[in-house]
Amino acid sequence: MTEVQRPRERAAVESAPALPRLLSGIRAHGALTLEEHLALHGPLPTGHGARRRQQREHAAMLIDEIELSGLTGRGGASFPTATKLRAVAGARGRAIVIANGAEGEPASLKDRTLLEALPHLVIDGGLIAAEAVGADELILCACATAPTSVEAMEQALAERERELTGGHAPKVSLATVPGHYVAGQETALVNYLGGGPAKPTFTPPMPFEQGLRRRPTLINNAETLAHIALIARQGASWFRQLGTSSQPGSTLVTLSGPVAHPGVYEIENGASLSSLIDASGGTTARVRAALLGGYAGAWISGGHLQGVALSKEHLAPHGATLGAGIVLLLSESACPVAETARAARWMAGQSAQQCGPCIHGLDALAGTLEEIALGRADARVTQRLERLASLTSRRGACAHPDGAVNMISSALEVFATEFADHARHGACEGCARAGELPLPLRPLSDESSGKKGARA
C-alpha cells in the first residue's frame, strides 16, 4: 500500500503567479499563528458591532459578493455556495453554521491539512458565513482520525479567545467527529451533533430548513469556508482572476499514487492534469489510469489522461468530476481488477448499515468483483453486476451507494479487457501485489453491526 506522504511540499501549479492563495504561508510543520495569519491576510472585515440595520446590509453584501465570485462547495457536490447561504439566511429561525472538516474519504487530505496548518482561515470563513446568514453559533468539526488538526484548532481558538468572547461574536465551539466515510454527509453530521449516531437521516427536511436543534443549519466544507475568508477580504473579482468562467478560483487537490511528492496542492480550476503531476515532481512509474473524485468517483484510462484539464467541462465526457479534489494515479504494475474489488469492499464496509439496498447491494457487488478477481465468476457475471448496480443505486437515504456504484461501473467500463481476462483466466501477477490505492487496512467504521441491532 502506498502511504500518502504528509502533504508538506506544496507548490503553486503552472505559471499562475497568484498561486498559492489558501496555502500561502503554509509551513512544513505546525500551524500559522493568529499573528502570522493576520500579517499575511490582513484583518477580517466584519460588520460586528455596527447597528442592526448596517449589520443586515453587510450580511446581504457578503452573500452578493460570494455569489459574484461564483464559489461552489468544495466538499464534492460543487453546489453554488451563495444559493446555500441565501436559503439558510431566508429560513425561519436563528441559524447555526457548521464548518465541515469531517474527511472520511481516505484519498483526501485537504481539509485536515487546512485545519492543521491554516486553522485561522477556516475560523475566519466560519465567522463570515455566520454573519452572512445571521447565525449566533458556529461549530467547527474536525476528524477524530486527525488528532493534529483537532489540537491545531483548539490552539487557534485559544489564540482568539478575546475576540470570540466579545458580545457580538457567535458562540464558537469545536466538535470531534468520527472518521468513517458517511460521517461527513450533512444529515449525518447534524444527527451526530444533535446527540445521535453519525449516520445519515431521511430527508426532508433538509438541514438548511430544519437542521441541528431544528434550526436552519448551514453546513460548509472547510475549504469552502477558507475561500470565503479570502473573498471577504479581496472581493469577487480578485477570486475570479483565476480559474474558468464556470469554475472560478483555485481549488485544493490531494494527489496520490506513483508521483515523486504525493500530497495536497492548490491548483487553478481548469489546470491541466499534467501540470499538477509536474508540480509533484513527476511520475515515478507508468500510469495505467486515474481515479478522479475518490472512491465515489470515476476512472479515466491512462491513454486518455494526456491533455485532460481538471475542469467540469473536460471531465464530464469521462463521467468524472474532481469531487472533493481527489486525483489518484494507478501504476501500470497494479491490477485494476483487484484494486476495484478492494475499493468496492471498503465502500461496502463504510455503509452506515441503515438501508437494505445499500447493505446488501454493496456487499453483493464487492463479492462479485472479488469472484472475478479470483477467476471464480461464471459467464453471466456481467449481467449480474449490471443488475446489482441498478438495484443498489439511488435506493439509499444518502448518496453513498450511488457513489460506490458510480466508481464500480466506471471501472467495469475503463478496465473491460482486464475484467474479461480475469473472469476467464483468474488472478494475474498484479493481483498478488499489495494493494496500491490508499485504503485503511480495516474499515474505519466501528458500526458495522447489523442495522436491526441498533434499534430497541
Add this chain to the structure above:
Amino acid sequence: MSHRVEVNPITCEAHGMCAELLPERITLDEWGYPLIDDTPLHGSQVEHAIRAARACPTFALLVKKERTERSGRVRVRSG
C-alpha cells in the same frame, strides 16, 4: 393534486407487506426490499396505497400528497 408512494429506506425492514397490498405499484428485490413505481397514483390506487402504508410494520411506506400552490411551489406532505 397528486399522490405518490415513497419508502423511507432507513426504517424499511423488508417485511414485504407493501408488495402484498399494492402489487400494481410495488415489487420486491432479491433481498425483500420494495422497488417502487413512484409515478402519480390514480383513482382507487390512492386508497390501496394508504391501506398499504398503514399496514407497514415500521411505517416506512409513505403516501405523499403533492399540491401545486399558486406560487408554483410544490408542497409535500406525508399522509
